[in-house]
Amino acid sequence: MTAPTPRLVFRLTLLGVVAVIVQVAAVGQLEIFGADADLVPLVVASAGFLCGSLTGAVYGFAVGLFLDIALVQTMGVSSLLELTVGYGAGRVRELRDPQGALVPVALGAGATAVAAIGFSLIQFLLGADAPVSWILVSDILITILINAAIAIPVYAVVRRWLTPALPDDPRRRRRRAYTTGGLSPLSRS
């Protein structure tokens, strides 16, 4: 776990600003089966997964704060939730290092569930005076499903954007070495 470089910080900042603006100005206005996609937890989870838990937590806090400001809503709510998402995604990578094509789907669904359910719970704790129905539950479930469906392309875009600024990870270095023949055990035989 190394400190993020200025290049990575710049790329993360730009990614966060663009994600929040696109979410607020466009994606939030596109309804699919009565619910919207939410890009923000997907982007934060992807960044946390690629950059580590500490960077993910700080990034989630910052993006959440920007989202709260852009939407003029209670400050601190999204920060708390997104930092949980970023940290959690980073820890998943650090502890389990899951492999497989469907990892972003599970990651996106989990991140969205934390963000959406957490948001509702905080609203209850803050005393929102509103009747809650199954429609609320179904909205949250639909959002999780939509986000799971778009998680793979979002993760691919985030990875493509951040990879040039990330420190070379051992697995990628090893894979590259094998394909060029230099360090492969097979090449020595």
Added chain:
Amino acid sequence: MYDRKTVRRRRAVLGLLVAGALILLTAYFGESAGGGLHSVQRGVFSIVSPIQDGASRALKPIRDAVGWVGDTFSAKGQLADLRKQRDQLRQNVASGEEALRENARLQGLLNLDTTLNLKQYSPVSARVIGVSPTVWFATVNIDSGTGDGVRTDMPVINDAGLVGKVSVAASDAAKVSLITDSSVQVSVRVAQSGVSGLVQASVGNPDDLLMRYTSKRDRVLPGQRVVTAGTTSSRLESPYPPGILVGTVTHVDDAGTDAQVVHVVPAADMHRLEFVQVLTRKLNGNRP
């Protein structure tokens, strides 16, 4: 895998961030609308809103394209229902026309201007530039603010009916809490019978509002129109002028009891808000 120093540092940063978020949340929730954090938020919002405005305009073709696909599927599903409704409406038109003629005669006799004449409320037109993604906060951001005369608590309408009220006003942008937001309550009456009540959101369902606080003697029927009641108490002034269409009654739960809940479908389509009007002038304290 990691040394103790790294683990300690990670936990310390995480603790600081969580504490920071909780302090921010508590401070923001506890302070008044004119407090420091609210002011900072409004300041940053003023800077961000032109970017939102530009992004909203730039991304409009994409929104329209996706909306068109959704509308096509939705339209096919609605076709059969609409054909039935068309036949029913054809029958209603004949009786409606007669009622209209009678109404016009009565208006002439009484010399009453029953139209709302919204111009007297000095409406300010605004474009929707952002939408909240959560089911809890049904809010939109608009590109008019205090510089255009928009202030907090001013009512917001569109061509169909009541949309909501301004909850935060920055210099050149504002946040509008829709009537489908859990924080908004509107004093209303049923246009046909005068039954009064309070309309609030059904969280997560922008196509349904709940009208409460009617009495068991109040008979409300599906199809009746619900309009704003305006100020009905001398102690509590309503932000909404009287007579603005809120929606139409769809059904009533527990009818004939004190706990009856009237379900109202909003007149304004909250899914497709593009232009709205803020009523910047209040007349006669919004009394009917």
